[in-house]
Each structure stands twice: as C-alpha cells, then as structure tokens.
Amino acid sequence: MSVPGAPTAKEKKYDRQLRLWGAGGQQALETAHILLINATAAGTETLKNLVLPGVGQFTIVDHAVVTDEDLGTNFFLDDSCIGLSRAQKTCELLCELNPDVKGNFINDNIENIIKSTPEKLKEYTIVLATGDITTSTLLDLDKILYPLDIPFFHLRCVGFSFTCRVAVSEHAIVETHPASTIDLRLLNPFPELLALAEEKASTMDDKDKMSTHDHGHIPYVLILLRVLEDWKSSHDGKVPSNYSEKNEFKSLLRSKMWNADEENFEEAIAAVLPYFNPPSIPSATKAVFEDEKCKSLTSSSTNFWIIARAVKDFAEGKNGGLLPLPGALPDMKAESKDYIQLQNVYKSKARADLAEVVTIVKSLLKELGKKEDAIREEEVETFCKHAGYIKLIRGRSLKDEYESSPNAKKISNEISDPASLVHYYLGLRAYEAFISDKSNSKRVAPGVEDSTVESDSEKLNKHVVELLDKLSITHSSDLLEATSKAIGEIVRVGGGELHNISSLAGGIVSQEIIKVITKQYITMNNTIVFDGITSRTEVFEL
Amino acid sequence: MATATVLRTESPDRWKYLNNILTRSGPYSDEVFVPGDGPKEFLAGTKILVIGAGGLGCEILKNLALSGFKDIHVIDMDTIDISNLNRQFLFREADVGKSKAEVAAAFVMKRVRGVNITPFNCAIQDKDDDYYRQFKIVVCGLDSVEARRWISSTLVDLVDPEDPESVIPLIDGGTEGFKGQARVMIPTFSCCYECTLDMLTPRAAVPLCTLASIPRQPAHCIEWASVIQWPKEKGDLKMDTDDPEHISWLYTQALARAKEFNIPGVTYAMTQGVVKNIIPAIASTNAIIAASCCNEALKLATTAAPYLDNYMMYTGDESIYTYTFQHEKKPECPVCGNLPQKLEINPELTLEELMEKLQERPETTLRKPSLRAGGKTLYFQSPPQLEEQTRPNLKKKVKELMGDGDELTVSDPGMPFVLRFVLSFT
Secondary structure, eight states, X not given: OOOTTOOOHXXXXXXXXXXXXXXXXXXXXXXXXXXXXXXXXHHHHXXXXXXXXXXXXXXXXXXXXXXXXXXXXXXXXOGGGTTSBHHHHHHHHHHTTOTTOEEEEEOSOHHHHHHHOGGGGGGOSEXXXXXXXXXXXXXXXXXXXXXXXXXXXXXXXXXXXXXXXEEOSEEEESBOOOSOOOOOOSSSOOHHHHHHHHHHHTTTTOTTTSOHHHHTTSOHHHHHHHHHHHHHHHTTTOOOOSHHHHHHXXXXXXXXXXXXXXXXXXXXXXXXXXXXXXXXXXXXXXXXXXXXXXXXOOTTOOHHHHHHHHHHHHHHTTTTTOOOOOOOOOOOSOOHHHHHHHHHHHHHHHHHHHHHHHHHHHHHHHHTTOOTTSSOHHHHHHHHHTTTTOEEEEOOOHHIIIIIOOOHHHHHHXXXXXXXXXXXXXXXXXXXXXXXXXXXXXXXOTTSSGGGHHHXXXXXXXXXXXXXXXXXXXXXXXXXXXXXXXXXXXHHTTTOBOHHHHHHHHHHHHHHHHHHHXXXXXXXXXXXXXXXXXXXXXXXXX | OOSOOOOOOOOTXXXXXXXXHHHSOOTTOOTTOOOSHHHHHHHHHOEEEEEOOSHHHHHHHHHHHTTTOOEEEEEOXXXXXXXXTTTOTTOOGGGTTSBHHHHHHHHHHHHSXXXXXXXXXXXXXXXXXXXXXXXXXXXXXXXXXHHHHHHHHHHHHTOBTTBGGGOOXXXXXXXXXXXXXXXXXXXXXXXXXXXGGGGSOOOOOOOHHHHHTOOOSHHHHHHIIIIIXXXXXXXXXXXXXXXXXXXXHHHHHHHHHXXXXXXXXXXXXXXXXXXXXXXXXXXXXXXXXXXXXXXXXHHHHHOSSOOOOSEEEEEOSBSOEEEEEOOOOOTTOTTTOOSOEEEEEOTTSBHXXXXXXXXXXXXXXXXXXXXXXXXXXXXXXXXXXXXXHHGGGGGSBHHHHOOTTOEEEEEOTTOSSOEEEEEEEO
C-alpha cells in the first residue's frame, strides 16, 4: 500500500537525524568528503559517527600497521588485522556501517603528502588530524587549508583528557536553531494586524455585543493589541516600558476578564513580560551588518553576504530598523478560524517582507554582474526567518595561535584558577612539544616506560615554562601546580588513548563537524578542552 | 565459535594504556587506590549489567568491552528497526526484526576477544532481586522514564545498611538531539532517580475540547486522529505505532481534518513523531553520553580516579557546554528518603476527585492507585471483593475519611514503591 507523503527507505533510515537538520543538512552531509589523518581510536570513532548518518566520503591517511595496542583501544580493528595497514583495515570495518558511504585509504604519511601532492588536500570538505602529529606538520597543514577556507580540526587525545582545535577563517550560520523565532510585533504592529484587532476585539468590554463564549476565545495577541490602544490613549501615546508599568498593564488585563477561568486572558497576562520589548536588531546580526564583507560586496561575495546586505538595506530603509518578520505564531486559546486568520495575517506580512528582500537581492546581483536568479528564493526565505538569530564566527589560524598573535591574555587570565581546564591545554601543548622535539625523532611519548615517568614529567613542565615565557606570561610554581598535576595525568597513561575518552572525543568532534558541514547549530570557537576526571569541558578562543 | 581460527595468545601490549592507569597512581587518584595487579584483577572480575541495547546501549557495550570489563550482561526487550541504523552501529540491515540484546552481544564478543556478554531479550521487570544482586555496577541507556524509575527504586530496595556489598551504583545516561546527561547514583548515599524527577519537563497536554472542536495546530489534528477517531472508527483494535498501516490511517485522517479547518503542515513524518513521541537521536550524542557513563564505570570499578559526583549535563547545539554539579538527595523522596511529602488538599473534595488530583502530579505515574490513610483502607483496586467493598468510599468527602495531618499512602502497579503524604487541609 502506498500512501502519499509516506517516507522513502532513506528517510526511514535517517528519520531520527532528519528531525534535527532536515533534508538540507542531510544533502550537505552527503556531499561532504572528510580526510582523517591517522586512524587513532579517537579519529576512527569520529568517523564512525559521521559514516552512520551518511557522510558522502571519507579518506584515511595513515602509514602505521595495526598493533596489539591498537586493538585495546580501537573497536574498528580485530585480531585478523594485526600487522596490516591501519588505514586500510579501519576503512574496511567502518564501511560495513553504512553502504551509502564511500571509504578510501592512503597508506602513507601526511608529511609525504604535504611534500609531494599538497594540491590534493583541496578535495576535502574537512580535514581532521589526530595522533602524535608534530607542531611543524600542523602548521604546514594550517598554511595550506586556512587560505582555502577548508575547516581544519586538530584533536589530541591522551589518557583522561583531550583538546580539539578548529581553524576556519569564516563560518556563517543562518539556521542556528533558536528555541523560537516568534516576533509578535506587539509594540509596533503593522496595519493589517491592527485592523484585525479592531475587528475582533473592539467590543470585548461590551457584554451586549459579545457572548461569553466569544470573549473567552479572543486570541490573546488581539486582546493585548486592543488593551494597549486603551493604555496608550491614557499614557501620552506611550507603551508600558518598565517593570512596574508592565505589572500595571497586567492588572488592567485582569480587570477585563469576565470570569476567573478565561485562559486567553491568562495567556495575555503571561505574554506581557516576554513580548513587550521594543524592537532592536540583536548584536550578532548587527555585527554581520557592520562587517566589511557586508558593506562592500564584490563579484566573489557568497550568497550569505549578498542576502545579509539585502536584509540590512531592507531594515535600514523604510522599515525603521525592523528585520523581516519571521511569521511564526505560537499556539493560543482561540477558535480555529480566528487563529488561522491571525496566522495568515502574520504569514502574509512575512511573505511581503520576503518579497521586498528578494527584490533587493536581485538588484544587488545585477549590480554585481550576476544573474538575477543566482540565489534561490528558498535561501532568502530561510535567511529572513532567521535574520535575528544568524551568527558569524571569525576564526583564527593555528599560525595565529602558535606564532603571529597568541591569545596570551586569555591564558594568563585562566592560569590563576586551579579549576580551569587551561592547565590541560598547557599540558597537552607540552606533550606536543615533547613529541615534536628534534631529538625525539621516533616520537616516543612521555611516560612510555615506568622508569621515565618522572623525568618525562619534568620535561613537560619545562616545555610549559618555555611556552609561557615565549608568551610573556608571568608564572610561578604556585600558579603552575594545577598544570603540573594535569601533566602528571597526561604522562601517567604513557602517551596512549583510553577508549572511553577517545569515544567521547569522537562524539564531540563529530558533532562539531556536522555543525560545520550542515551550517546549522552554533559551532564552538575555537578550542575545546575535556577532562575526564572531573567530567568537564571548557571552550577557549585561542 | 565454529570457525577453526587459531587464537593468538593475548599480548600484554593490548591493554598497555589501560594498564598504565591501573599500575600507576595519578595526581587525582583516591587515597584508597593501590596501583598494581589489584585493580586489574578487580576490573576483570567485576560483573556489570547494561540495561538497554539501543543507541546508548550499543556504545556502552563497546566501551565496557574496551575498558577491561570481562563479564557483562545486557537486557533489552526491543527488536531492531530500520530507523535504528543511523546510530546503533552494531546492527545491519539484515538484522532488522532480531533481538537487540542478542545481536549486540554477539557482535561485541566477536570483535573484542576475551569478553563475555550474556544477553536477555526480556523486560527488566522480569528479573528478580537475586538477579540484580549479582552485579557490582548497573549502567542504563534507556529512553523510558518508567524503566529508569523501576531500576533505581529496585537498587535502593536492595540496600542492606549492614552490608556495604549490597550498594550497587547506578550510572544513567540520556540524550535528546545534541544534548544529553550522564549521572552516577549511589543508592541511599546520593540522590536516586526519583529525587530528580522534577527536572523532567512534562509534555504539555492539549485540552480535549481543543482536539474535539477547535484545532489550530497540525499536532491537534494528529492527536484528534489518534485519541478520538481511532477508538471511534477502529473499536477495540489496539493501535500499533510501529505498524505503517496504522500510521498511514492516522495520517490520512489528520490530513482530512486539517483540510477542513485550513490548518497547514500535517505530514507523515510529523504524524509519526506525534503519536510515537519521537525524540531526535544521533550517533554523536550517544557516543558522548555513553562514553561518559563508561568512564565513570571504569573509575568506580578501579578507583583509578575519582568518579563523578553526580551529574553532568551536555549541550552541543550552541557551542559546547557542560554543567557538572551535585544534585542533592531529596529528604522527602518517596524512594530513598524517609519523610512523607506534604499534600495540600481541600477536605470537601471526594476521594475520587482526590485521586484525579494525585494523577495530575508530575511525580506520579498512577494508573490504578490504591489508597490507605490512618491505618484504614480507603480504596483498593484489587482483589475484586476489596474493590467492591471500598468502592462506595470514592463518592465520600475527604473529611469523612481522614483527618488533617493524617498520613496517606498511595500504591500503584505502575510504581515499585509507595508514595507517602501528610495531609494538610486547605
């Protein structure tokens, strides 16, 4: 039996995620190609969480052969894989998870690829580097990827802790998934809305002209608009602005109830505080409007910037600082037809605003020498619905963090707090310095042997001191006690991964990668640190 | 195993890193932690129970197997559905329809050598106290509040104050979209699941009159189809929300109603979402929460590092944010507290009305409550003779049956414990 609207096989399989990121997000995911550098447990777990929801392709670059240690931490390897290519074997077992996904592997070092065929890195949507990778290799990758706008993730997972850094120069999010996009325009109603309030609520104080049933079913938005007119006429045309006036307004509403159980009036009273706010453009949206990329469009401007500019022109033009109306209406006590009528008033206004923005977009495209229909109306509509909730993230490259402009202030502010996870950040930076040290060409991890635990810990502490000195951050052994403890935990495990922490890291990093690929939800910026002893995360902009 | 592969002896390198944290002390290790072979042997000998083999359960089984646990049981009464495959990574398309517990256990045992997983394709309520008593730790990956309440109160009941071995820690995880939580409950020592029930946001019920006469939202049309039309048109036929024909019927009905009232937006997916109360779920979030739970299990079993005391909330939809805190034990908790809760009540209400009021309370999931007060039986649902004897009380006023300050106890087949109230007349 076939029913119109019934889901396809693919919709059935992906039902639980489509409810989050929709067909648009899924489409973005299915055309993405992820590069994983080193099939560590954390890297493989990240891929698992991307293969399952149906990422288009992945490629694993890894020169290692599978060892017994791998089997103790990586679920996507088994006894039969020992001694074989780790890139190949993890790729094969990951591919079993989802026949829709294409897996590739390159049995080589990333250093060789950077040297011989760096242009191949352009093919990827996202690059994720894991494992014992050195600072110079990270900076080489950053140098290639950052200018190409390819988001670069670096995940370092050791023992009970991990850090993940994302380097992306610009990430613009329209579908941030706010809790609601409701804008009722109560304090600045448009004419059609006022006319409806007049039609439906003008006789609300007259028991001869309105039945008790009808009185109890006036949509609360119309009650508020009607009573607001009364208020304005007795308050020099002003609306209730402060807390006490709002309370006074609530009492006025209560006095207009005909009996104690009129839910629509209760709803009106409850809506005063959340919805009686003067219109303003949120700071995140303002930041987009004020951005140079919005002010001066060029022929290479992306759709985001062209639409943003159109919305800015719309708001700053005759609309007196108002963004396009999203058009959503919450449910409220009302007769079906009255509610639908009210909903249509909001929807019509939203459509009219959209049409104006579309016109501006077209003229902008024309000015830029592009086709007028180069941007689809659906894309403009999504932007208009979210105009008050958009978010622009301006990232920093690894080079910024390591060399040209380290955020020393942030580190120095955090360092005096022993509970701050910046101590794990410093500890893991020291770990990286340890394995990047030229005298350690085999990249032997700190604490590999019981006998080296103490001396390696000392070396890591020294690396922290060197880093802080380089950043001109004052420190003392007191301040570094927490860092020293973090180092103790890092060295304790001997450089390896604990499966739980790797799996947790794979969960968090895959969430971030999904957010970046789908351009939905708000990505973290730019470093997350996790400590599995206290089960806490912190995000630092470094 | 049927295949005649020669098993290599396990190399000591396999668990090298795990062993490092067991044979070496860390700066945050507990004072009682004695690094060496002790924690290793204890871990291998720890019998651990996993409840649920779904999105969280698959991850939990994998994680425990790779954390050195060797003796794992898993209970799940569900079978595999196509919509599980986007996250329940131990299952393949060919497994649809099979027992989740059995397929998951077999897969992990095949992949990770040396681990023994015993599956049970049944309800947790089918197992008795002696069964639960054999475990050192219970880890839950469930989507049902009722099952969580049941296992939590069962583990509280198992506690014998004279016997520290009778305290079985319960680790519980839950997810929704990009968010989730992991928590550790030490029965009678820290808060139990029941203590924190008020953290749940109850699903707002739509008044019946809205469904029946003034629908405004697509969801109202769908609920009308399932709550009003189904019993009217289908009589005694039980609605099966997993049956696509049933969903299709509801969808068609809802669509017609929406058309009648000019309500836009009814879709098949929404119909399914409303009638099944579908919670969005992805692999990533399950991975985070399950790993957090298993990290706590490993810490509890080995004391290699302090465990979470006692709640971690994770939010991933707006940057990344975790809130880790200690949820307090509730002194008046009906499961692990010993103080009855205060119940304000109008003495003029009838007993029947009082029962309706009790059913509205967030912490009660009463279906067929029985009531006692001041040593008297007020109303019992069974046996039938007692129900018949006590039925006339339903029409009597509260003040005729009990006094201000009396203790009222409520029991119900839906709750494995008794609710205690002190009456306060208003």
